[in-house]
Amino acid sequence: MSRFEDLTSQLAIPAIAAPMFLVSGVELVTACSRNGVLGTFPTLNARTTDALDQWLGEMRERLDGKPFGANLIVHKSNPRLKEDLELVVKHKVPLVITSLGAVPDLIDAVHSYGGVVLHDVIAIRHAQKAIEAGADGLIAVAAGAGGHAGTFSPFALTAEIREFFDGPLVLSGCITHGGHVLAARAMGADAAYIGSHFIAAEESMASSGQKDMMIASTAKDIVYTDKVTGVGANFMRASLEAASLPEGGHGEMQLSDEAKAWKTIWSAGHGVGATHAVRPAADICRDLIAQYSQRLEDLTS
Numbered sequence: 531m532s533r534f535e536d537l538t539s540q541l542a543i544p545a546i547a548a549p550m551f552l553v554s555g556v557e558l559v560t561a562c563s564r565n566g567v568l569g570t571f572p573t574l575n576a577r578t579t580d581a582l583d584q585w586l587g588e589m590r591e592r593l594d595g596k597p598f599g600a601n602l603i604v605h606k607s608n609p610r611l612k613e614d615l616e617l618v619v620k621h622k623v624p625l626v627i628t629s630l631g632a633v634p635d636l637i638d639a640v641h642s643y644g645g646v647v648l649h650d651v652i653a654i655r656h657a658q659k660a661i662e663a664g665a666d667g668l669i670a671v672a673a674g675a676g677g678h679a680g681t682f683s684p685f686a687l688t689a690e691i692r693e694f695f696d697g698p699l700v701l702s703g704c705i706t707h708g709g710h711v712l713a714a715r716a717m718g719a720d721a722a723y724i725g726s727h728f729i730a731a732e733e734s735m736a737s738s739g740q741k742d743m744m745i746a747s748t749a750k751d752i753v754y755t756d757k758v759t760g761v762g763a764n765f766m767r768a769s770l771e772a773a774s775l776p777e778g779g780h781g782e783m784q785l786s787d788e789a790k791a792w793k794t795i796w797s798a799g800h801g802v803g804a805t806h807a808v809r810p811a812a813d814i815c816r817d818l819i820a821q822y823s824q825r826l827e828d829l830t831s
Contacts, residue, residue, distance in 0.1 A: 532666075532697075532698070533644060533645075533646045533666065534646050534648075534666055534667055534697075534698040534720070535698075537568065537597045537624055537625060537646060538568075538720065538721055540596065540597055541566050541567065541568055541597075542565070542566025542567070542815070542819045543566060543567065543708065543711055543818060543819050543822045544711065544714075544715065544720060544721035544722065545567045545568070545705075545711050545721060545722045545723075545724055545818060546567070546568045546570060546599070546625075546700060546721060546722070546723050546724070547559070547562040547567050547568065547569045547570060547724055547725070547728050547811075548570060548676075548677075548702065548723045548724060548725035548728075549570040549571045549572045549575075549599070549600070549601035549627060550571075550572070550676070550677065550725055550726075550728070550729065550797075551572050551574070551575065551677070551797075552575060552735060552736070552793060553575075553728075553729055553734050553735050553736045554569070554570065554571035554572065554575060554728075554734070554735065555571060555575055555576075555585070555733075555735045556571075556585050556588055556589060556592075557733035557735075558571070558728060558731055558733040558734050558735070558811055559571050559589055559598050560588075560589060560592045560593055560598075561731070561733045561810070561811035561812055561815075562728070562811050562815060563593050563596045563597060563598045564592075564593065564596065564812070565811065565812045565815035565816065566815055566819055567724070567815045567818065567819075568597050568598065568599060568625065569598050569599070570598065570599035570600065570601060570625065570627060571585075571599075571600060571601065572600075572601040572603065573600050573601065573602055573603075573610070573614040573617075573618070574603060574608070574610065574614075575735065579610060579613045579614065579617065582614060582617050583617050583620075583621075586600070586617060586618070586620075586621040586623065587621065590621055597624040597625060598623070598624060598625070599623060599624065599625030599626060599627055600614075600618055600623045600625075600626055600627070601626075601627040601628075601629060602614060602615060602618065602626060602627070602628050602629070602636070603629055603630055604628050604629065604630055604631030604632065604633055604636060605629075605630040605631055611636075615636055615639060618639075618640065618645075619639050619640070619642065619643060622643045622644070622645065623640075623645060624645060624646065625645065625646050625648065626640045626645055626646070626647050626648075627647075627648050627649070627650065627669065628647060628648070628649045628650070628660075628665070629649075629650045629678075630650075632649050632659055632660040632662075632663035632665055633663065634663045634664050637663060637664040637665060638664065641664075646666045646667070646698075647664075647665045647666050647667075648665065648666065648667045648668065648669050648698065648700060649663075649665040649667075649668055649669065650669045650671055650678075651668050651669065651670060651671065651680075651691075652670075652671050652672075652678075652679065652680030652681075652682070652687075653680065653682070654690050654691065657670075657691050657695065658694070661695055661697075666697065666698055667697050667698025667699060667700065667720075668691060668695065668697075668698070668699050668700070669699075669700045669701075669702055669723055670684065670687045670688055670691055670699060670700070670701050670702060670703075670719070671702045671703065671723075672684035672687045672688075672701065672702060672703035673703055673800075674703040674704035674764070674799050674800035674801070675702045675703040675704065675723075675725065675764065675799045676725045676726040676729075676764055676797050676798045676799035677725065677763055677764065677797045677799075678759070678761050678762065678763045679702075679703070679754070679762065679763060679764050679799070680703075680762075681754070681762070684701055684703050684714075684717065685717060688701060688717045688718050688719055689717075689718065692718045698720050698721075699718065699719045699720050699721075700719060700720065700721045700722065700723050701714040701717065701719035701721075701722055701723060702722075702723035702725070703723075703799065703800075704799050704800040704801040705722045705723065705724050705727070705801065706724070706726070706727040706801035706804035706805075707804065707818070707821050708817070708818045708819060708820065708821025708822030708823070708824070708825060709821055709822070709825040710722060711724075711818065711822050712822055712825050712826055712829075724818070725799065726744070726797075726798040726799040726801055726802060726805070727801060727804060727805060727814060728811060728814060729741065729744050729798060729805070730744045730745060730805045730807070730808050730809070731808070731809060731810065731811040731814060732808055732809065732810045732811065733810070733811050734811075736796075740769075740796045741808050743766050743768055743769060743796060744766075744796075744798060744802055744805045745805055745806060745807060745808070746768075747766050747767075747768070747798065747802040747803070747805075748802060748803040749800045749801075749802065749803055751766055751767045751768065751802065752764050752765070752766065752767065752798060752799065752800055752802060753765055753766075753767050753770055755770070758770075758795050763797055764797060764798065764799055764800070765795055765796065765797050765798070766796050766797070766798050766802070769794065769795045769796040770795060772794070773794055773795050
């Protein structure tokens with residue numbers, strides 16, 4: 531059994547709650563991981579390295595061996611990468627998700643204690659570079675995903691990756707139902723990545739206004755643009771209209787600008803129409819698990 535298979539074998543369904551900037555924190559991560567979906571968060575959501583140290587310690591204590599994960603932004607504008615990585619190693623975070631760069635030394639550091647590294651990709655060249663750098667697996671961020679997303683169909687992206695890579699593959703993009711998780715498996719992925727569906731969870735760090743906008747929005751209210759951060763991403767139209775955007779692209783991405791942008795311009799994927807109320811994450815997880823089981827039974831009976 532691979533290290534990734536060992537992690538997913540501890541879950542009720544093969545699903546990861548995606549790390550969402552300014553949304554995922556201790557409460558959401560622990561609620562998901564306690565209820566059968568692997569919870570993750572961006573390390574930068576902890577405002578300081580001291581806070582991150584406390585967060586990781588608290589997650590370890592609360593989860594008592596259940597898997598969870600942290601997302602490291604591997605980008606030249608992230609001044610905390612070295613310090614955050616040291617804390618990830620210190621606390622032996624089971625799953626590390628890397629974004630915006632695949633660095634062999636970072637991957638080696640996670641492997642030193644037996645951790646698993648998955649890398650976000652939106653195109654084949656990114657996937658190939660990540661595998662060459664030593665990543666254990668890939669997260670295929672397809673069209674319709676929240677946040678920085680790709681534009682390729684999940685069918686095409688999954689199929690093309692599987693032509694050269696048979697390792698762990700997680701599929702992201704508009705996954706809001708247990709049946710979607712099963713569909714990801716049928717398409718050739720090992721697990722599904724669920725983000726936007728947890729924004730309106732009670733444990734989410736999102737503001738009440740952001741949660742209300744999630745509930746009010748449907749797929750037609752999602753806009754894909756690079757005018758916010760300089761990199762293509764999906765945002766809720768109402769939050770874009772409430773902000774003053776530059777005429778052209780935002781320019782080269784800087785994390786300081788990122789934080790300002792994402793605080794008032796809210797991201798979500800095409801699956802927003804599945805969010806109807808603010809609910810406990812445990813209830814969302816239970817629904818996903820029941821839906822997965824029901825669809826599996828329907829298909830095999």
